Amino acid sequence: MKKYLITLCLLFSHLAFATPDFSGEDGYNLWLNYRPLNARQQQHYLSQLGTVYIADKSATTSVIKDELKRATKGLLGQKLSAVSSAQSAKLVLALNNNQLTTPLGIEQKSLGDEGYAIKQHKGQIWLVANSDVGLLYATFDLIRQIQTLADLSKINKVSVPKVKLRMLNHWDDLDRHTERGYAGQSIFDWHKLPDYQEQRYYDYARANASIGVNGIVPNNVNANALILTPAYLQKVKALADIFRPYGIKVYLSVKFSSPHLIGGLENSDPVKPEVQQWWHDKAAEIYQLIPDFGGFLVKANSEGQPGPGDFGRTHAQGANMLARALKPFGGNVLWRAFVYAHDAKAERSLQAYNEFVPLDGKFDDNVSVQVKNGPIDFQPREPFSPLFGAMPHSSLAMEFQITQEYLGFSTHLAYLGTLYKEALDADTHTQGAGSTVAKVVDGSLSDSPLTAMAGVANIGMDRNWTGHIFGQANWYVFGRLAWDHDLSAADIADEWINMTLTHDKNAIDQIKDMMMNSREDVVNYMTPLGLHHLMDTGHHYGPGPWVDNLGRADWNPTYYHRADKQGLGIDRTASGTNAISQYAPYWQQKLANPATTPTELLLWFHHLSWDYTMPSGKSLWYELVHHYNMGVAGVEKMQQQWQRVKNQIDPNQFHQVEMALGIQLKEAKWWRDACLAYFQTFSQRPIPEGFPKPVHDVDYYKSLQFPYAPGQG
């Protein structure tokens, strides 16, 4: 009996004390997660793709072959057999300048530099493009078709990017600190470059190429002039050499005062010939090392950065000076419109428009003005920036933030596909109905051929790249939308889940539902109904609506919510800051009246009484409390949904997300309780029946300090 007991104990002890072993998918493979399909699926695709012929050779073709090998070995259990002629191959990859491809009847021009066709033709599948990089994109599309279990039997598609420059901006410093980075250190190990080349650089390039990203800026827009010194340019060259076969160009953030700082010139005034010459010489030096260098990204006269304004010159003068240095080599300038003057009297949301719209038409044709999606700063929800549509004679690039500076760092699940789509689909009405932001960005509404979309990266040394597995989806959706803004956020989520997590239909539905609601949850528990900029100072971690003592008025949350005994919200109508005047008349009219202002932006444009009657018939105070609680409930729902998919998800990935959701729920409640406790001091109204009261008083929330929160600027 005793022995029996010991045995029983032995059996159960393992269960009782099991130590975590999360081995399995650690997330490193991202959506290029080539886990085996089932035998039937493998057989099916092998019958369609078993042999391959690639009629080209180059460094990029080599990448294609490696990726095909990796993908088919992983997904289908074996690599395709290379055959020696197109005729004998099931799968053919060919440039479209080839007599081979004539029978397919694909118009060469239709594919452009980077587009491609995938066509089923007489029992063969053809990937055709005008460039080897086009073929690489086609290859990744084909792999995606397999990963998402698509039917290839009648495939006939042409895909051409709608935007020319599809870029990641890394806000990474030379010491590997990443401003607003929540996934560990920068992946760019400047100290060990150029000689030590991490495998991660290659896998980063693969991931970007797979979603069509074709440009990267490895260094912070708050730039360090040293990046342009010879020692660092050798390091940049090493990266450019690695990335080139993947169709990715390297750009650099440059400090406008570099001629003075590292060139020894007296100053960096852009009209001075010696300053212009310095930049010309620097460009020549760079292109000597990196013949396909992309160009410069510039943050100038913004938040303390130097710029042409230091010498009484305009942004156009500054940008064009750099553009002319790059022009002979084919480089471009991305000039950021995120500026707010140091002692401007205008309300902050007005300032970029005020500075840039008068310069419309004055930028050289290799300059794009890079505009954040909203007029403030990457808040969970903003209206579209009024610059979109207001500069028809300029190239306007879209700048999205992928890293979740204001959306919960890397522990909150917030799928940004819906945010990006909301911004891109917004109708500016500047050239009549249908003048969407997307059409401004893709060039249809301007006379500039230069088009660009940039995403501020959420990538770091964390093994899964983005800290949160679902952060990967934001990198993915950014690239997919930069390629084609007509895709839907839901379809892209579907792709990503299939490729990354599971093929189980029910699980996909649950997870897609989580993703599609997640951003609205964040809006609700952080900044509902058009509130914005309520975060704590500096690190931007957690709520700080009470902060009112910073060096500039417009750094204070109180500047934006204007809570008082009467009510809440900032009046941006004619009776207030009149920011609505920067929008097209259609919007001016709508936004002038709370009743015709979209509810989700109400407090962005209006200061409303606590008793203001909302469309629901309830008071503003009630709806405020209700929305904060909806946000928390949304996270609780995500937790339940995630538990439901447990058996369909790799245990390691499941556990990571489970822990993060636990943190997200805690922090959602913290946001809700801290904000409501604070706003209640103005509203002087009780928390309505049925909703929980804040756990602590506002002084408690004010007392919390997080000096070492990550990603600080």
Add this chain to the structure above:
Amino acid sequence: MKKYLITLCLLFSHLAFATPDFSGEDGYNLWLNYRPLNARQQQHYLSQLGTVYIADKSATTSVIKDELKRATKGLLGQKLSAVSSAQSAKLVLALNNNQLTTPLGIEQKSLGDEGYAIKQHKGQIWLVANSDVGLLYATFDLIRQIQTLADLSKINKVSVPKVKLRMLNHWDDLDRHTERGYAGQSIFDWHKLPDYQEQRYYDYARANASIGVNGIVPNNVNANALILTPAYLQKVKALADIFRPYGIKVYLSVKFSSPHLIGGLENSDPVKPEVQQWWHDKAAEIYQLIPDFGGFLVKANSEGQPGPGDFGRTHAQGANMLARALKPFGGNVLWRAFVYAHDAKAERSLQAYNEFVPLDGKFDDNVSVQVKNGPIDFQPREPFSPLFGAMPHSSLAMEFQITQEYLGFSTHLAYLGTLYKEALDADTHTQGAGSTVAKVVDGSLSDSPLTAMAGVANIGMDRNWTGHIFGQANWYVFGRLAWDHDLSAADIADEWINMTLTHDKNAIDQIKDMMMNSREDVVNYMTPLGLHHLMDTGHHYGPGPWVDNLGRADWNPTYYHRADKQGLGIDRTASGTNAISQYAPYWQQKLANPATTPTELLLWFHHLSWDYTMPSGKSLWYELVHHYNMGVAGVEKMQQQWQRVKNQIDPNQFHQVEMALGIQLKEAKWWRDACLAYFQTFSQRPIPEGFPKPVHDVDYYKSLQFPYAPGQG
């Protein structure tokens, strides 16, 4: 023919353009790299170990089971079958308090708290210990036996640690910066703790347990007082809970001024009752959360850190005050002897001795004075610290540096087993011949039962933990020597290579030879013949022998090498600083005379003429040039040896080390050329025939700047 050509091109193109795919061993598994043995070996071990019985259950037993499963599944291709009685098992794990183990005749006392026996007995293999942690150590030993292909048929060993506290010290800040860390950010993600628990924490614990490390200090000795605030203690508790089943206690570096900084007291004078009370209360608060908390590590009155000296109190008064707060709970104080007073007139190498020796016998019995191996600061070679042997009535802990602050960061291959052994085997002669440093550290030469060895960790978020694969060997050898300082550096290297890299005999010989010579190579190309502290300022990257303008004289390299027209080296004899007076008479006599001073320490103790005749018969200048060139040649030899083992090493690991060796060779030449160019300005002698001249003049080397070199303090 054309078609044939295309085929040929296809075949070769892959070779020509192959993109790197270093997939394979990425180094994450460290020496717990359970790759399959060959079939014969698997069969052999399975026949000896096929069934297992574990007569105990606890969280630690669960760790044991998991590790056994993992190891046998990996190494032997299948896990062992658990059986329900000891009689029917091939492998039996049992506590020694058990009637089961009586027939084995192992004396319970002989194993102590952590020791174990592994004994072949009547066809069974028994692992026996007095504690479940002892069984865990036995398990890792058994796994090591298999990994190193040892014969188990007659195994009969008892292993007991020679030192009680075997600790890793992490110099990691709360923002995840690691002082003197070259493997990326800190593995301790304080922001996401306590709720987000990385798999890495568990694997870190496994690795440490496998080499007997039983204590860790997760935060920098340049301590932040916030670590003792309630929010951080919750995070520390989460780590302690994870590490407990692995036999690992958590300690904390504490700031001596904490009572003032976070306790609101007027100051932190250790004789004040309210200060003592504050520490008592804080200790109680910690032990409430962490019942087995290890204690405090303190850097006081050193390099700007606060300490008892701020109030005119001694180190003993400061240490004992903390010790008395911890005593009721069983905690210890590790009090660092790395001090040099801010305006001391004594030469720096004298200062620790001057401050601490007078305090011998005044420390409480739960205080250990933690002494760096040499009298300066972790240089590539130093004589042993004169404190060893000079404080027989105190516990002296050894502090080694595992991270290569002064030995090439994480790109230089420098196996430190030889350095540690040199220090441990050094004979202090303080109690006659044979009074080795090891015997001081293990307590044989003192009347204190508290013994400790600490290693400053080289661990970071790099996928392979240490940046350089061979950096893992330094973590490994530290742990093994802390357990048993009688092991040889070569045998430990042999174990590590077998466990980590390869079983191929020839490859092992080559790699072991590389490792065993590597530290002497570094000494030669950086600081030969007893030179020291020649590195550049602040970041300590690369040579800076010319630096002579820092805030304190003893921060300057010129303070240590004293190069002048006459010669080189610092006179530490009676005619100079008389540092030799701190050693035992045996050494005083030897070191007083260059002829009887060990050649490798010549310039540590003597200022010698450039023409001084060395034992070789050549001049000092010749030997200096010769040694610098031997260092470079040593790296070239390592490159050749590494190429020879290419086919026996995982391609990923091979490539990583290959790149690092390339950097090491570049930097070895840089050190040689910069130092010789500089010393030549004094010696005014040509580079002897047959040796290369420095590539640049000394001004070039002086001009190099590395503001973002990693790991800065």
